[in-house]
Amino acid sequence: MNKPKDPILRHTISVLVDNEPGVLARVIGLFSGRGYNIESLTVAEVDLDKHLSRITVVTSGTEMIIEQIKAQLTRLVPVHKVADLTIEGPHVERELALVKVVSSGENRVESLRIADIFRARAVDSTNDSFVFEIVGNSGKIDAFVDLMRPLGLADVSRTGVVAIARGANAL
Amino acid sequence: MATKSTTKARPKKAAAPTAKQMNGSEIVLQALVDQGVDTVFGYPGGAVLPLYDALFNVNSIRHILVRQEGGAVHGAEGYARSTGKVGVVIVTSGPGATNAVTGLTDAMMDSIPLVCISGQVATHLIGNDAFQECDTTGITRPCTKHNYLVKDVNDLARTVHEAFYVARSGRPGPVLIDLPKDVAMALGPYLPPDNVRPKHYNPQTKAESPKIAEAVKMIAAAKKPIIYAGGGVINSGPKASKLLTEFTRMTGFPCTLTLMGLGALPASDDHFLGMLGMHGTYEANMAMHDADLIIAVGSRFDDRITGRLEAFSPGSKRIHIDIDPSSINKNVPVDLAVVGDVGSVLADIIKKYRADKVTPDARALKAWWRQIDTWRARDCLRFDNSDSKIIKPQYAIQRLYEMTRKHKEVYITTEVGQHQMWAAQFFHFEKPNHWMTSGGLGTMGYGLPAAMGVQVAHPGALVVDIAGEASTLMNIQEMSTIAQYRLPVKVFILNNQYMGMVRQWQELLHGGRYSESYMDSLPDFVKLAESFGAVGLRAEKKDDLDGVIKEMLSVDKAVIADICVDQAENCFPMIPSGKAHNEMILGPEDQTDDVIDEEGKMLV
16 A cells, blocks of 8 residues: 555656667656656667667656555556666766856856866867756756856756666676 | 667677578468467458568468457457467557557456457657557556567567467466568568576466474464455366365365355355355355355455455455465455465365365354355345336346356356446356456456457357447447458347346435436347347347347347336445445345445446
8 A cells, every 4th residue: 555655756767678669658648648757768779780869767656656666667668677776786877958048257267166076078168158968867967057056057958867877797 | 769869770689590581560460370379350450451461361360350359359358368379469559559568458357267468569769759640559558467568579589479478478468569561561580489588577376384284284284264266267278177175075165156256166155155255155255254264266355246345354364375476465354375276275285184184173164154045045146037018137147147058168258337247146156267257357348358258269159248338339339340251149238228236236225316327229229130130139028038038049140138127226245445344235125225335336
């Protein structure tokens, strides 16, 4: 029985799928149809010969829901493998963001200084704008975006989380 | 895929040099023949014309021409459920495909193996809002186990074989193949089934032996056990039903079956407590509530089974045997999950149980049975049959059951509603695959086309659709199909002029405000039957009933029997929504205004 008190957990799940038409719709439809959360979702082909894509999905729910999500994903015919990185041991999570800041004067200098602290790079520059590229975990990017807000934040584009297990084992 | 909008040319599997070249339609039909298909249900249209043209030359496949695509899918479901084979459907693009959606969803919910081939507009027209175009794979994605859009004739043979494999493997389900018209006409290679290796899709059928050992240990320790078996046992094949019966008798445990599982254990077996759930028996639900061990076999703790989840069987340990891991721990947490085919798992458990020379706690079990007998003594299915004129619907089914006992093969289908529950309560099944009802989706209009499909598969058998008048009208057009193929289907309508279950809920929940549940201007079912070349019969008084049933059984033609039953009868016993198993109401005497609270109303 799902007591309302069961804690909501955040899990990062890797899914290896056949890169065939409709496979992403199948995964997304599963989440929306069954009322599961998607906090972030990324997908790209990772094996050109075998036509395999890797989907990284960050989701949240009670332990019972997370188990359901994994079982439901495994049930899809084009799904090869489902791995719950959150419980399978240490893993690395990264996200890339492009952040546009429009400002002048002291704010412009300050944004550069903060970018330096966060090891963000300016990948585009005009007289009154920068586009910064920043890589890190989602929390770091959140912090960077928050700091840019009073300095003329104009636009943000984020990739969503990609993740991989630490150590020698592959998916 | 997903990530790229352009379709990449797949590296074509080099077809064996001997591979025969055929057009796409011929490939599909050859694949059907090689998959052992002898019957398909369908309806032609523009996009499937090439397929129908090829079908013209194939004598080994019988095509049943329905009157609406929904009827084709339910017909194939009836065919599949009564034979254990994969049902096959052919529909055209656009409306043909959308009409099939209800049936596909029904098959998905009840895990019925189907392959549906839908026509599609030519590949260069896809996405252009062409005539009779719809996004069939998009629409059917959530209501099929898997679906395919075949854009290259070179993939076609493999896809059809794979579709059959997916439909019948693991937890069965419907698979759809969307076939564009140009692909159906293009030349390509044909590969027989043995050259096609299904991909990685390979559901686990055999359970790990530590799980079996653990299950046997829990079984040995049980003092108040109950076996709770469902449609998974039927789907696993007749052998699984035999094993369930063997397991039940070997342990001496009580066994209850879900609506989908009826027939998995002979109803006449002393260990059988009847169906459980919302309209299940008092003894089955009480035993579930008080049990210390629930052995769930191919059942899925559906909300119609569990009642209020927080109050579900508070003192029990649970073993759940299922081929689908996503069914386990979905609604009710279990102590031991055994993933595998129920037939294989039951065989392993029986073997281990015998090898370990397990003896159940005879004293505890005896006390448990004594307790169950006191529940049985409540005689929860009793009904007031004292009126000499009015036909009680329960009595009509009772008589139908008694008068058909001598028939060798009796297949029952139902529509959805009160009559369905009464049929489950009062018709008794000794064998699997003889009871076809829409369990998960609850599709009104299922029973008539399903009966048609069953009769096609079993021409000599007695096939009865126990129906309500409202459901029957939802697919009444299939009477015309039944006439065309001279199928002697019997439609046994319990006619109360209401959507009976809706009326019952309105009485219980909404103060008797019968909003839109009464049907005025119903057809004269006797004349309706006659207009379809069938025999129409009517029973208005209790005295008419036996005569009508007798005549219905003796005619070698389709029959609609219009049984005019008590309009006010409610279906009991009942777990009111939002209540627990031990809070059943057994009859009108328990029925008070406040049985269902506001929260319960929402759960309906």
